[in-house]
Amino acid sequence: MESRTLRLERGQRQEAVCVLGTRLVIDINGGSPVDCKWFSMRHSPNIETNILNADASKQKVINGEKLWPLSSKSMLEFHITQPSKEINDGKITFAYYGKGSDVPVDKSGIYLTAIGVSLDVDADRDGDVEKNNPHKASWTWGPNGQGAILLVNCDKDSLFSRQLDGDDNIVLSKTDLLDMSKMVLRIQGPEKLPTGYNLMLHVSATDAQSLGVFYLHNKVYTHVLGREKLFYKTRYTGTRELEFFVEGLRFPDEGFNGLISIRASLLETQVEGIPETPIFTDTVTFRISPLIITPNTLEPIEVYVCSVKENYLFLKGINSLVSDAKYKIQICFEYVNRGDRWMQDEMEFGYIQAPHQSFPVVLDSPRDRGLKDFPIRHILGPDFGYVTKVAKSEEVTSLDSFGNLEVSPPVTVRGKNYPLGRILIGSSFPTTSGRRMTKVIRDFLYAQQVQAPIELFSDWLLVGHVDEFLTFVPAPNQKGFRLLLASPATCFRILQEKKQEGHGDVVMFQGLETKRWTITKVLSTDVVVKENAYVQHCIDWNRDILKRELGLTEDDIIDIPALFKLQDRKACAFFPNMVNMIVLGKMLGIPKPYGPIIKETCYFEDYVIDLFKPLDLSCTFIDDVVSYHKKLGEVHCGTNVRRKQFTFKWWQMEEP
Numbered sequence: 001m002e003s004r005t006l007r008l009e010r011g012q013r014q015e016a017v018c019v020l021g022t023r024l025v026i027d028i029n030g031g032s033p034v035d036c037k038w039f040s041m042r043h044s045p046n047i048e049t050n051i052l053n054a055d056a057s058k059q060k061v062i063n064g065e066k067l068w069p070l071s072s073k074s075m076l077e078f079h080i081t082q083p084s085k086e087i088n089d090g091k092i093t094f095a096y097y098g099k100g101s102d103v104p105v106d107k108s109g110i111y112l113t114a115i116g117v118s119l120d121v122d123a124d125r126d127g128d129v130e131k132n133n134p135h136k137a138s139w140t141w142g143p144n145g146q147g148a149i150l151l152v153n154c155d156k157d158s159l160f161s162r163q164l165d166g167d168d169n170i171v172l173s174k175t176d177l178l179d180m181s182k183m184v185l186r187i188q189g190p191e192k193l194p195t196g197y198n199l200m201l202h203v204s205a206t207d208a209q210s211l212g213v214f215y216l217h218n219k220v221y222t223h224v225l226g227r228e229k230l231f232y233k234t235r236y237t238g239t240r241e242l243e244f245f246v247e248g249l250r251f252p253d254e255g256f257n258g259l260i261s262i263r264a265s266l267l268e269t270q271v272e273g274i275p276e277t278p279i280f281t282d283t284v285t286f287r288i289s290p291l292i293i294t295p296n297t298l299e300p301i302e303v304y305v306c307s308v309k310e311n312y313l314f315l316k317g318i319n320s321l322v323s324d325a326k327y328k329i330q331i332c333f334e335y336v337n338r339g340d341r342w343m344q345d346e347m348e349f350g351y352i353q354a355p356h357q358s359f360p361v362v363l364d365s366p367r368d369r370g371l372k373d374f375p376i377r378h379i380l381g382p383d384f385g386y387v388t389k390v391a392k393s394e395e396v397t398s399l400d401s402f403g404n405l406e407v408s409p410p411v412t413v414r415g416k417n418y419p420l421g422r423i424l425i426g427s428s429f430p431t432t433s434g435r436r437m438t439k440v441i442r443d444f445l446y447a448q449q450v451q452a453p454i455e456l457f458s459d460w461l462l463v464g465h466v467d468e469f470l471t472f473v474p475a476p477n478q479k480g481f482r483l484l485l486a487s488p489a490t491c492f493r494i495l496q497e498k499k500q501e502g503h504g505d506v507v508m509f510q511g512l513e514t515k516r517w518t519i520t521k522v523l524s525t526d527v528v529v530k531e532n533a534y535v536q537h538c539i540d541w542n543r544d545i546l547k548r549e550l551g552l553t554e555d556d557i558i559d560i561p562a563l564f565k566l567q568d569r570k571a572c573a574f575f576p577n578m579v580n581m582i583v584l585g586k587m588l589g590i591p592k593p594y595g596p597i598i599k600e601t602c603y604f605e606d607y608v609i610d611l612f613k614p615l616d617l618s619c620t621f622i623d624d625v626v627s628y629h630k631k632l633g634e635v636h637c638g639t640n641v642r643r644k645q646f647t648f649k650w651w652q653m654e655e656p
Helices: 312-325 374-379 439-447 488-503 519-524 526-550 603-615
Strands: 003-006 013-019 023-027 036-043 047-052 060-062 065-069 075-080 090-098 106-120 148-150 181-188 197-202 211-217 220-225 231-234 240-248 259-268 277-288 300-306 328-332 347-354 357-364 385-388 405-407 411-413 416-418 423-427 454-457 470-474 481-487 557-561 564-567 570-573 582-584 587-591 618-622 639-643
Touching (some): 013 277, 036 047, 075 090, 106 259, 148 181, 148 240, 148 347, 211 231, 211 259, 240 277, 300 312, 312 618, 347 639, 374 385, 405 470, 470 603, 481 488, 519 526, 526 564, 557 603
Parallel strands (some): 003 023, 013 106, 357 385, 423 454
Antiparallel strands (some): 036 065, 036 090, 090 106, 211 220, 211 240, 259 277, 300 639, 405 423, 470 481
């Protein structure tokens, strides 16, 4: 209970406003004449009192009044149980007695006006703004956690606006209010207060940059707090509820943990011209929702792909797969993509969530090639948010494209649960000064907290993306998924087996490579063997990290045959890299590998089909050689998928 000290003046009956739920303390001796030894006290029936530092065993009664011994430390502690109906309808009076006197030497007292003031939010996260939740000023994680949640208002609900809803200080559409969190200032008391009292909402200068607050005034939602507005004084007009709408303006990031506080204070000034002082403050705390990125094991909603000059066959294959899987598809045509086909690299899909609202958000990469305007011009809209991180142009590398950003399914690692999975990003080898994802993106991803990132080693690749050697597929096991890893060792083992079976002269990669490659030639070409031994070593380095950081065993990993070649001392796929696939529920769109034709079918295709049969996954092989593979990408690089959000609510996590 908040405590406040009141001062008495000798011979005076003062006025004071007090707030229900506040403990008040009066220095009784402060109002007494010199040499007084006793005092008596009376109070209104709605006031509960407790006299401190006065020896009750030495009480006496004179003329029907109970007298207490007075000392320099005598105090009265009290609180009021009901709001006032009128100004000054509560009072406490003191009478002071001298030594041996049976009549008061002097009197003092206080007239009290009691009001209820409560700044309230949805602190118990059930979608309703409850009154005076005792935990509203703090924020805790977990299934029994408390504390309100705020969404970054990063969508665009009005067709008349050219910017994100949170980028201005206006509300153009009532639907915009649905993305905000309600905050209610509840007041109880008489129709007016004594002169000199005001109610004020206020925020710190730091928090003001992260929020906006709106209030309905004269039928218009007016911006009253946030950015340059640090306080808002509201008129007191008796018992009522003032409804405010709060928006977040920025995501958690480096130096900002996502927590913000708003305060309501009752201000008092004794004399006109003298500064006001707060006599009561109520605080609420919000945590801004993190951006949660979805793994490819969640159910799809919509597939995105580009149409460019020479990808007609690829587009036809993707269209057919998406149609069979019964999902939606959005094709970005060349007048929009300007020849940039790498849909995966430009953006990543996620969502933000509060108890009252959630919506998808597209994270825009700083790569800024032909697709750079697609996310903000063609995806941002009503209940579809947008966020980007701006990096210095000289810092941006291929590793900042979002083929280098993946998310694992939910995992438990050494007893710690990650119910929203973990972010995977590619980086340079720990002992080198190679390419890393730019700091502004890494800082942003780490700051979201709920999907604790893991940095892998991907700089050994020419393009440098983690999706070139790993992906996840759903599986009917306890974990619910399998990790797929590209594997030159598996490819060599398969080819050795086929050679021993008498297929050494079978030609591979027909129409893919200018050279004539048989199984025997691949196995006997020293440079191919050595380069892939190096690649396997790099993948195994990541394999060990993934097993450790995702709590996996070898049974959770499926090796997919692949071969690589070095170009400028960096690796790229020798033949279409099957691990770089699109996952649509139980249907997989896999790069057509052009492997050895044995018994009239591609053995690599047959091998992968057999691998996925126990997982009840069906395989569609898509020809991407001309349109993607020869340009250093595959199916996953050329597509993107928006997916449903997790059923698990992020705030129910144990503290990250």
